Amino acid sequence: QVRLVESGGGSVQAGGPLKLSCVVGGYISPSTCMAWFRQAPGKEREGVAAIWMRGGQRWTVPSVEGRFTISQNSALTEVYLDVVSLRPEDTAMYYCAAQVSVSTCTLKVADVNYWGQGTQVTVST
Numbered sequence: 001q002v003r004l005v006e007s008g009g010g011s012v013q014a015g016g017p018l019k020l021s022c023v024v025g026g027y028i029s030p031s032t033c034m035a036w037f038r039q040a041p042g043k044e045r046e047g048v049a050a051i052w053m054r055g056g057q058r059w060t061v062p063s064v065e066g067r068f069t070i071s072q073n074s075a076l077t078e079v080y081l082d083v084v085s086l087r088p089e090d091t092a093m094y095y096c097a098a099q100v101s102v103s104t105c106t107l108k109v110a111d112v113n114y115w116g117q118g119t120q121v122t123v124s125t
Contacts, residue, residue: 009119020081022096030054033105038092047107
């Protein structure tokens with residue numbers, strides 16, 4: 001059983017940085033895509049960044065390009081999302097997600113096999 005536990009959310013001022021962490025519990029194959037999704041009130045959940053654990057290839061959606069960076073530790077037990085220049089529109093619940101046994105990341109909700117419980121990020125002006 002895979003368990004994903006996020007941390008690092010909170011209330012931050014616009015323009016500031018934030019780092020989210022996701023601890024991966026249980027066995028997970030290196031052929032897994034780890035990703036961060038977010039869901040703002042009244043909006044659909046959307047993928048923002050992903051990393052393929054085996055090769056380290058990374059994907060970031062255009063709306064957060066240059067501000068969001070996904071990374072993983074060498075033991076492949078933690079995944080991070082570094083965010084700079086936060087904007088009010090970044091306010092959302094952020095979820096860690098895993099897409100197993102793949103060779104690429106799709107950043108699609110339907111392709112996710114495991115979800116974390118989420119961590120709230122609120123950006124104020």
